[in-house]
Amino acid sequence: MLNSAAFKAMAHPVRRDILRRLRAGPLSAGELAESYSMSKPSLSAHFNSLRAAELIFATREGNRILYSLNVSVADEVVSAVMELFGVDPETQRAARGEHVQDS
Amino acid sequence: MLNSAAFKAMAHPVRRDILRRLRAGPLSAGELAESYSMSKPSLSAHFNSLRAAELIFATREGNRILYSLNVSVADEVVSAVMELFGVDPETQRAARGEHVQDS
DNA sequence: AGAGTAATTAGGTTTTATGCTAAATAGCGC
DNA sequence: GCGCTATTTAGCATAAAACCTAATTACTCT
Numbered sequence: 001m002l003n004s005a006a007f008k009a010m011a012h013p014v015r016r017d018i019l020r021r022l023r024a025g026p027l028s029a030g031e032l033a034e035s036y037s038m039s040k041p042s043l044s045a046h047f048n049s050l051r052a053a054e055l056i057f058a059t060r061e062g063n064r065i066l067y068s069l070n071v072s073v074a075d076e077v078v079s080a081v082m083e084l085f086g087v088d089p090e091t092q093r094a095a096r097g098e099h100v101q102d103s
Numbered sequence: 104m105l106n107s108a109a110f111k112a113m114a115h116p117v118r119r120d121i122l123r124r125l126r127a128g129p130l131s132a133g134e135l136a137e138s139y140s141m142s143k144p145s146l147s148a149h150f151n152s153l154r155a156a157e158l159i160f161a162t163r164e165g166n167r168i169l170y171s172l173n174v175s176v177a178d179e180v181v182s183a184v185m186e187l188f189g190v191d192p193e194t195q196r197a198a199r200g201e202h203v204q205d206s
Numbered sequence: 207a208g209a210g211t212a213a214t215t216a217g218g219t220t221t222t223a224t225g226c227t228a229a230a231t232a233g234c235g236c
Numbered sequence: 237g238c239g240c241t242a243t244t245t246a247g248c249a250t251a252a253a254a255c256c257t258a259a260t261t262a263c264t265c266t
Contacts, residue, residue, distance in 0.1 A: 004116050011114040013107050016187060023189040029213055042255055044214055063212055063263050074188040081184045084119060085177040086126040132243055145225050147244055166233055166242055
């Protein structure tokens with residue numbers, strides 16, 4: 001089952017933004033850092049928080065460190081939130097504006 | 104769009120448990136409190152946190168105060184988390200073990 | 207090896223969160 | 237009004253989160 005650390009990690013807007021950006025593919029610490037008006041060490045702490053929750057993982061690429069989204073944990077989080085609020089898939093599809101033909 | 108307060112509210116295990124329990128219907132502060140080894144004032148602070156995020160709302164019932172899940176905000180949270188991780192509905196349905204017939 | 211670049215860890219401060227006890231508020235029933 | 241029950245607000249202590257600068261580590265290139 002899902003760790004409480006994942007929910008804590010999602011509590012900060014910068015960390016949520018990092019997750020959103022990593023959806024598209026890995027980015028280095030520096031590339032990520034450019035977008036935020038925050039010191040690199042502070043960003044690094046956010047990476048640690050996300051890494052502790054296993055929402056992201058790091059790989060070294062020569063000089064730089066690349067961060068990637070951990071897709072399987074991301075999916076677990078989505079499922080956990082759906083369970084939390086008792087959303088059934090039909091309801092969710094409707095909420096997203098998709099419709100089924102009235103019989 | 105969705106408030107950051109909702110994510111903060113979900114960061115605490117007791118608050119998540121409260122949300123889970125309110126899925127089934129309204130409960131009073133006292134009924135909720137029975138389950139946790141925590142003082143009532145501390146629980147009350149958790150209610151405030153959930154209320155500030157509009158994830159729950161309170162109605163007075165005589166002597167007691169009933170808390171209810173705010174379903175529309177709950178749905179917004181689910182959508183926000185799905186957007187965050189870029190889950191498309193098809194993928195999500197598959198992750199939940201539902202299958203479509205191979206054509 | 208030494209200089210340069212990328213990113214972290216160390217150490218410290220400030221703010222926010224989480225918990226407590228004691229006191230206050232709100233409604234109920236006599 | 238008074239006592240009882242339910243719950244909150246007030247006030248306070250401690251723990252955790254979030255930020256900073258300075259120093260360190262890890263790698264590349266000449």
